Amino acid sequence: MSWKAGLSRYLPSLRFFACPNSPSSRGVMQYxxxxxxxxxxLNPNFPLMMRTVENAMPAVTTELEWTMDDLLRFMIQxxxxxxxxxxISEARVEAAKAYLSTDWKKMAVERxxxxxxxxxxxxxxxxxxxxxxxxxxKSDLAxxxxxxxxxxxxxxxxxxGPNDEFTRAENALLMCQRVDLWCAGPKEVERAVQHLYKLGRKLNEREVDYPAFIAEFYPGVDDMAA
Structure with missing residues (x-):
């Protein structure tokens, strides 16, 4: 299957930005x-939008669901x-690694x-x-x-961290879902769209394992009581 047919599966939308009168946006407009x-x-219900305004920086963007784990891995890498x-702050790096190693399943059970x-x-x-x-x-939930x-x-x-380190990293990660396309040709625009598609696929592709029957029971859930 063409990657183009998978855009709506892995991305919520695509927004193109261009200046209608600038040669620097010609490639985006043509693409x-x-x-x-x-x-x-291929994607009938997929929002595929073009925003044009004078002096706009030509670009293509999407909106991805980043998690705290994604952000911490990004900051470490x-x-x-x-x-x-x-x-490098060893204390904050170790704290990030410790957070990434949290056993969320165990925490959900202990709750x-x-x-x-x-x-x-x-x-x-x-x-x-x-x-x-x-x-x-207190004893049960220790x-x-x-x-x-x-x-x-x-x-x-x-x-x-100093100098708004965490907030700046959040903003930097958000910018990964935008590709600036100043003076780019149609081929470069297509590669940018492919990049966003691959990024969305990496973040949103999940293998769902549906159990054949209920294998776990968490005591204390009212609506599960017989």
Missing amino acids: YVKNYDELKL TGRFRDNNGT WKSPGFDPERPYLDDDEPEWKDNAQI TYFSMKDAMKEQLDIIKS
Whole structure:
């Protein structure tokens, strides 16, 4: 199957930007006009938009669902955890690695270890203001609270970098879903679209394993009670 037919499977939309009167946007305009019918035929419900305005930087963008894991891997791989003197911050790198190694499945199981009680229930403190003093709940959820406290401590360390390090990394990662196409020809535009397609495929392709029957039961879930 052509990669063009998979655009709507892995990307939420594509937006092209161009200046209608600038030669620097000619390649983007030509690619869009030439390929629009084919792309819409292969992806009928896929938002494929062109935005034109004077002096616009020609580009193509999409919107991807980045996760915290994606951001931390990006920061580690690109060496963005740096102290004021320019050296790599081992403390923040180790905190990021520890966060990435969190056993989310175990944490989900531990959350329901106290029958009939959910520590993440909305308005819990308003409904049961003294729940934290309940010895049985504290005992049942000791592992969950320990994992949650460790995760919070890791995030505090990760976000403690100087010069808005974390926010700047978030913005840099978001820019990965935009390709500037100043003076690019139609072939370069197509390669940019392919790049976004491959990026979306990497992030959004998931193998779903549907069990033949219920193999796990989390105590404490009201709607699962017989």
